[in-house]
Amino acid sequence: MKPGSARDWLPSVVLLLFVLGFMVLAAWVYAPFWEEAFRSDDSPVSWLSSALLIAGAMLCLRLCSERALPLKWGLPLALALLALALDEQFMLHEWFKHAFLPGLLHQRAPGGLADLPVLLVGFGGVLLAWAAGRCGFPRSTTGLLRAAVGVGLLAIWVDLGSPPVWLAFLEEGCEVLAEALFLSALLQLRQ
Numbered sequence: 479m480k481p482g483s484a485r486d487w488l489p490s491v492v493l494l495l496f497v498l499g500f501m502v503l504a505a506w507v508y509a510p511f512w513e514e515a516f517r518s519d520d521s522p523v524s525w526l527s528s529a530l531l532i533a534g535a536m537l538c539l540r541l542c543s544e545r546a547l548p549l550k551w552g553l554p555l556a557l558a559l560l561a562l563a564l565d566e567q568f569m570l571h572e573w574f575k576h577a578f579l580p581g582l583l584h585q586r587a588p589g590g591l592a593d594l595p596v597l598l599v600g601f602g603g604v605l606l607a608w609a610a611g612r613c614g615f616p617r618s619t620t621g622l623l624r625a626a627v628g629v630g631l632l633a634i635w636v637d638l639g640s641p642p643v644w645l646a647f648l649e650e651g652c653e654v655l656a657e658a659l660f661l662s663a664l665l666q667l668r669q
Contacts, residue, residue, distance in 0.1 A: 490622070490662035497658040500526055501651055513647040523650045524566060530657040531563035537664045546667050551613070558602065571595040593638055600634045603627040615667065622663035630656035 504515035504522040516523045535556040542552035565571055575592040590597075607627040610620045633652035636645055 486666070487618075489665045489668075493662055493665065494658055497526065497530070497654060501654065516647055516650045518572075518650055519569065521650065523654055527650065527654050527657060528563045528566045530654065530661055531559045531566060534657065534661045534664060535559035535563065537661065537668075541664060541667055544668070547664075548613075551609070555606075562599070565595070596634055596637060600631055603630045610663075619663045619666040622659050622666060626656045626659035626663060629659060632656075 501515070501523055505512035507522075508515040515521055518524055538547060538552045538556035538559065541547035542549050542556075547555075574595055579592055604627060607620075607624045610623045615623075629652055633649055633656055635641065636649040636652055
């Protein structure tokens, strides 16, 4: 098969369909209170987010061992994904925002400082999309990475901005979709 064939896209398509199906099933199981399936705290979609981040970290390490991803990119990326998985599961940035900073400052933390961990993730995503274009990755990988960063930035806006109420409920879903697109990009590197 030549590069870019349908068979090369099969793992990415299956992953994206599974993630979308998982979110639809979670919403259906929780109906009529479907938004509970997407709440950041102890929800099925939050669990899926952690699982995708851990899978992404392991895939980065595998790609490094296969020399499909340079070690200088793959190792820091794997560590960052593992840190994000821990944050997702144990709500570390919420602790930073609501307990650590106010205790350290003896007052409510200023918004910009309190949101620093989330803003750093956004900055890292933009940096990753820029680097992907300069590393000579295949166009399919670069396109999926840029889509992942775009959806991830939407999730950050939903988290920190003032989105419509219906969209605010889907913040975790946006995060999961961004993670699935990112994992799909890594799967394209394996081709």
